[in-house]
Each structure stands twice: as C-alpha cells, then as structure tokens.
Amino acid sequence: MGNLALNLAASAANTPHAPALRLGDLTLDYAAVDAAAARVAGLLRDRGIRPGDVVGICLPNVPSFAICYYGVLRAGGVVVPLNPLLKERELTYHLADSGAKVLFAWEDVAETAQASAAATGTEPIIVTANGFDELLALAAPAPGYEERDDDDTAVILYTSGTTGRPKGAELTHANLLANCDVVAEVLLNLSPSDVVLGALPLFHVFGQTFALNTVVKVGALLTMLPRFDPTAALEVLERDGVTVFEGVPTMYTALLNHPDGKSFDLSGLRLCVSGGSAMPVEVMRGFEQAFGCTVLEGYGLSETSPVVSFNLPDRERKAGSIGLPVPGVEMRLVDDAGLEVGGDEVGEIAIRGHNVMKGYWGNPSATAAAIPDGWFRTGDLARRDSDGYYFIVDRKKDLVIRGGYNVYPREIEEVLYEHEDVAEVAVIGVPDARLGEEVCAVVALKPGGTATAQDLVEHAKHRIAAYKYPRHVVLVDALPKGATGKILKREIVVPSDLGSDLSGIR
Template sequence: MPAVPDPSDRSTDLPPGGPGLPPGGPGLPHTIPDLLAATAARCPERPVLRLDGQVLSFADLEARSARTAHWLAGLGVEPGDRVAVLLPNVPEFAVLYYGILRAGAVVVPMNPLLKTREIEHCLADAGAAVLLAWHAGAEHAVEGARRTGTRLVAVEPAALAATLADQPAGPPRTGRRGAADTAVILYTSGTTGAPKGAELTHRNIVCNVRAGVRVLGLVEGDVIFGGLPLFHSFGQVIGLNCAVSVGACVTLVPRFDPLAALSVIQRDRVSVFLGVPTMYTLMLTHPQRAGYDVSSLRVCLGGGAPMPPEVLRGFEADFGCVVLEGYGLSESSPLACANRSDRERVAGTIGIPIEGVRMRIVDESGAEVPDGTVGEVVIQGHNVMKGYWRRPDTTARTVRDGWLYTGDLGTRDERGDFRIVDRRKDLIIRGGFNVYPREVEDVLYEHPAVAEATVIGVPHPVHGQEVAAAVVLREGASATPEEIRGFVRERVAPYKYPRLVWTVDALPKGPTGKILKREVVVPEGS
C-alpha cells in the first residue's frame, strides 16, 4: 500500500521540466536515449565529450549510438538482454552505453580493474549475453568470459569505428523500451557479501538527471570534470547523463591525479566539478596548486563519503566556488539529498531531499525519530531502485513499503537539513558508548599536519572495541602519533579519542577514491 504523504515532509513532487530540459508534456523524455536524441536535435554540433584532443559532438554520439544498436542486433542482442561494459573513462564508453540502451538492452557497467573471479561473478549473476571489454589489459575479461560462456568483444577505438561505419545510420526498428523498464544494473561494492546488482529503470535515471540538473544549475555550454568513473552511478548519472540532457560537455580523465585534474580545469575551463572528498583534499593540499588557474569553476558537488568541514571550507576559499555536499547510493539512482547554492548551507550537512524524494530518520522498528536523534536514513521516491537483480528476498529486506533502508546513520535538524553520521556497520561501540568514526575523522582533519585520515574499530578484550586511526601526513609536514592522539583527546569526550594512531603513506581506496575502511591494515602489536 502506498505511504500516505506526510504534510511535514520538507520535499515536493518533481515538477515537469527544469533548467535545460524540455517542459512537461508529450515531448518530455521518458528514456535515457530520449535525453540524447532531444539534445542532439537542439544543438548537434556542440561538444559532449572531450578526452585531451579528441572531441565528440552530440550529433556524433547520437549517430554512433544508433549504429551501435544495429551492430548489437547483428550480434544477436535482443531487447531485455544484459550487455556488460568493462571500459575506462573513454568516449567509447558513452557510445556503447547509449547504443546498448537504444537496442533495448540493459547496460551492466563494470570496473575495468576487476579480476577474473569478480568479472565471472558479475557476468554469471547478470546472465550477460555479451561482454564489451577494453582491449588493453583484457586478460581477466577474457578468462571471466570463458568461464561463464559469455561472448567477448574487445573494444579498440579504430576497430570499433570501422565496425560502426558499416552499420546503418538510421534508428533501429526494434528495441524501444518504456520508462519502467530496467536500463542499468549497477553492482554494489559487496562490503556485506558478494556484489548485488541494483536495477535502475529509465524513469529512475531520467528523474534523477532532472533533479541533478536543478541542484547544480547546469546549463548548455557548461564543462563538467569527468574524473569520476563512468561505470559508477555518480559519474554516469550526475556526470554523463546530466551533461547529455542539457547540452554540456564532459571532459574525461581516465585516472584521477591532482595535477592532471588542475591542468584539465585550467585547459578546458571546467565550470562544474564532481568528486569524492579525497579528490578535493588532494587538489587543495597539492604544493603546486597555486600554479593553476581555476577561476572557471562555479559549482562543485561532493559525494561518496562525508566531506570534512575543513576541506570544504578550504576548497571554497581557495578555489572561489560553491561546494555542495550530496548524498545517495547506487540503490537511489544515485542522488537522494543535496545542499543548494540558493539556500543557507552548513558544513557537514547534506541539505534537503531532491525534488520528488522523501527522507526520514527512523529507529530499529521503522518509526520516525525526533529531529536531532540518530537513526537510520530511509528514502522514498522516484529514485528508489526497482530491486536487486534476481534477489527478491534481499530486495524485500532493503525496500519496505516503498522505503529504501540505506544502512546509513544520520540526523535531521529543525531546518530540515540532514547529516550523515556514519554507516551502521562502521559504528564503533567502546565500553557501551557509541563512537561515530566520522566525528573523530573531522577532528583529525583539523590538525595542520593531517592530509587524510580514517577511523576504525579494532577488537579489545575489555572495551569490546577500541578506537583506532590511520593517518596520512601532508607533504613536508611532521607529527608523531602521540601528538595527533593528544590533539584529538583535547577536542572530544574521553571515550571517543583514538588510543591507537599510526601513520601510513597512503590509505586504501576504491575506484572512485573513497577510502576503504575494511582494507585498512592495523600494525602488528597494536
């Protein structure tokens, strides 16, 4: 039964249209390929993708995606089939992505750094008909496809261009899908077991694009930094698809590096930056930062993990732009909540839900808790996934009565702003007291010698868990673990400060640059 709307909710239904998007009515795009077709008709010669000197226009992308659809049909791909894509951030990703969707198939994006057994799992679980894998370093893709009996096609730019040139340029006769059909299956990181495929529909993504455009104020001609992986929901939906919907350009960066990022911002006059906190930290603290002109930046959106307030404030001051914090997950398409540039922002908060989405903070029974009380973040709206692919039991545990239970702990204040405290699984319970790693990490980032930090719980015979911190020092800075521990001890309650502190050269990170707590190695004897 649908939930009864709560008049106290601080969100609204998503109105039709928006900046850079067609108004409501019969012409409103309903599927992801419709977004591309509409913009290609409006501004065909405008660039949509750039990779160094290589530039692809909207007309190019539209034509090549149509040819891709014909090519895939010739390979035997039928509407509803799953087609896996294992590519880095290159223009060919977008060509294949929109071509698969135009063929009526489902895109299964995969991290090109996956190893054989991980590729095998995703291919087998999705029942992929074809795997399109980047030609360089494809040995794991070859073996994964062999084990599952999946047809493998190596993607090499010149060969793909020649293949597509032989295909018809007109729209495919079959393959048209509806808004409720599955468009993409995104495999989660698998922190709680084998990766699960989150099914996102065309409507999920199109509505998220419309909301993302509003949050960022995107307009035709904007240049978006494309350093987030396109196989990931953040880079794919809020980067690529939002750009396609308004006539903006994504300047691609296959592998993030702070100096390369600063160079691209200067060279291409990037106006919109999308990134995870690590990216902001590395650019802000880089010793050569002052040598680059970043005056083109207008607005940035941070996601993937909470951004330390010191980093946010420092970035805004140094780069002269607005930094918005957003929140979401693959299962929410991904954007669910974000700050707004036209609304007072408080560092450390994630603002209010996007249009058409409701969020609540609930206790273990699912009852909403008072403002200021920590509870689980739950989400309801057009962005909630269709479900986990072929996992009805897991879906039923995660989506209850239309509400997506995120597993994240948060609060809501009297203004309606939400704040993420931590992942429920990252919560540290020391001697019966709850310690939220995010709170301790924010203090660590205030230390002038600390560039990056992460806080984890380690087993303790008396307290159950002990608070521990791994720290990366700024280049040229020095501080002992004892000094850092004392710094935090002066600023938090006695049960919160980390008794164990050690320095490392680097912290383990995932494909988006998000710190992976589960891979942090505690020094022996600690």
C-alpha cells in the same frame, strides 16, 4: 518518460555540432556520438541482442564508454557498468549473476575480460583506443530507438552489504531520467554553455548521473579524465575552462594541496559538487577560498540513482550536513521496527521517491528486506535538525569508504579466510589523512600458522581489485567476541602507529 537514450537523440537533433565529449586532443560533437551509438546498437542487434538483454561495459572514462552506454540503451538493452580494476573472479561473478550476453571491455583488461567471458558464456568485444571506429564501421546503424516503459530496467549497478555477495541494484529509465532532471535543473542549473570535468568514474552511479547523463541531457560538454591525477585535472580545468567540477573529497584535498595549484587559471569554475563520503569542513572552506567557487555536498546511494539530499544552491549550506531532500524525494528517520523517531533522535535513513531502485536483480528476498514497506532502508544512521537538514552520525553497515570507493569488509574477509593460516579475520576502516579511510584487516592465525602481515596483503592483492585490498594487517591472538561468539568489531583496538609498524605494506 521513455528510453534514457532519447536524451542523446534530442541533443544531437538540437545542437548536432556542439562539442559533447572531449579527451585530450579528441573532441566529438553530439551528431558523432549519436551516430556511433546507433552503430553500437546495430552491432548488438547483429549479435542477437534484443530488448531486455544484459550487456556489460568494462571501460574507463573514455568516449567509448558513453558511446557503448547509449548504444546499449538505444537497442533496448540493460547496461551493467563494471570497474576495469576488477579481477577475474570478481568480473566472472558479475557476468554470471547478471546473465550478460555481451561484454564491451577495454584493451588494457582484455585478458581478464576474455577469461571471465569464456567462463560465463558471454561474448567479449574488446574496445581499443584506435580500432573501435573500424569495428563500428562494419555495423549498420540501428534505425531508431527501442521503446521502453518507465519501469523497465536501464542499468544494473552492483553494490554489496556487509554480508553476502554483491547485489545488482536495478535502476529504471524513469529512475535515471528523473534524477537527471533534478541534478541538471535544481542542483547544477546546467546549460549548454557549461563544461563539466568527468573525473568521477562513469561505471559508478555518481559519475553516470552527475556527469554523463546530465551533460547529455542539456547538451553541454563533458571533458574526460580516464584516471584522476591532480596535475592532469588542473591542466584540463584550465585548458577547457571547466565551469562545473564533481568529485569525491580526496580529489578536492589533492587539488587544494597541489604545490602549483594557484598558478592555474580556474576562473571559469563556478560550482563544485562533492559526494561519496563526508568532506572535511576545512577542506571545503579552503577549496572555496583558493578557487573562488561554491562547493555543494550531498548524499546518495547506488540504489537511489543516486541523489537523495543535497545542500541546495539557493538555500543555506550547513557544514557537515548532507542537506535537504531533493524535489520528489522523501526522507525520514526510523527505528528498527520502522517507526519514525522524534525530535533530535538518531534513526536509520529511509527513502521514498522517484529515485528508489526497482529492486535487486534476481534477489526478491534482498529487495523485500531493503524495501519492506515502500521505504528503502539505507543502513545509515542520522539525525535531523529543526530546519530539516540531515546529519549522518554513523553507518549501520560496516562499510569502509576509501578515497570515495566503497569497500565491503565481508568480501575482503572471505578472501583472507581462503588463506590456509587464517583462523579469524575482521576488516575495518581506520582513519587516513589522504583517503579518509584505509582498509585494515585484523587477523588471528591458526595454531602453528606462520603467515606474516605481508603474506596476507599479497594474498588479497592478487585476488581483489587494487582499491580493496588491506594496506594494514594486524596480527592478534584472538578477536573480541560477544556471548554468542560473534566478533565484536566495535571492541577491536588497532595500534595508533600502523604506518610505522607496517611501513613495508603499501
């Protein structure tokens, strides 16, 4: 299949003057994006980057993200996309674990990026809104594309379980190329005339595959939002005649409930895609009625590039279902021994296909545990109906999905355990009307401990990204435990009026 960046080369050759990326008043055509990516590759070559070397990209949804992304791939490098909201300790871990030699970082997070880079021996390159072109102009463009094998790693996406530190899922060029083809041709039926709203963060696999890579493959236009805001999104949807909108359920809720939503002309919108967490059926129906479009819901993970299953455009859609496996992907439900469950029984989703990652970066034991027999174990429990549609019923992992972002309880628990007054802590998700789930920490203090709920929120707030820290902290005498002393999260009961009890914690 070759280098993923060849998709950009093909579109630049076929339609050089077609608009590729738009942000506000700035529009770049395919020739300009390809030329800038060539200069990024040249810049990296000058900095000693060779095929297989790792390069971090810590940028919001701006054209420079796409330019750096394809520039790294063009040079044969491995991209590590990083959330600009990461704190110094988090960014330092990711740089150290991946062995990143260079980090492209947005000007707004320059101080954090430079501190983390200094701690890990990484070379920082600060990307500014106005000065990046001048920096690239100093570099000679790389003359061609480094040849890569199908099984060579293209992107390392950091994810985490409920235990241990974040793990880097290695997605190959073949993984991403195949998944991109499925999205473009089977799910979206995308054409060069389409305009896709890039509101999903591009550092996340959902945005990378559904927006960036798929748009570039077909030569369509990606119009970008650095930060989702419902008013701004509606303005861009109308201004650019967006035909495809991709988002997480909270985005749909915000657009549907916008007081002036019906005053915007969204007649160009033909298709919407939802992922990240389950969309409430009433929100889906309301959105389709309000904006006259179809919403397709599906399922995927960072380790699967991400698309696993979807409600397909030409098949029946079932409310609450994650749909059917996409072409080239197999799904089955297994028990703890790896044996397939029968009938309407609940089992863990296991996946095999072109989308499954190569493994966890530098972590063969975690890879073996996740893919013990060629089937990737997701940790998600589901049932399958007689038509083959899958329905998730629970999460084997204690994952909290807050507004479409994955929050891993163990990480927050470790931070709270660093507080001198904390004896025991369990982090769980509690229902939230706006975000789907909110992060709640249930804490037992040490004898004589005087920390308040607000103290613990502030402790976490300054150590982890803004979307992760707990908005609710419940202080208890002790946490429920089993016979072995293990904390039993399923037996934790939190007050039903969290909002009023902790109204000052937001």
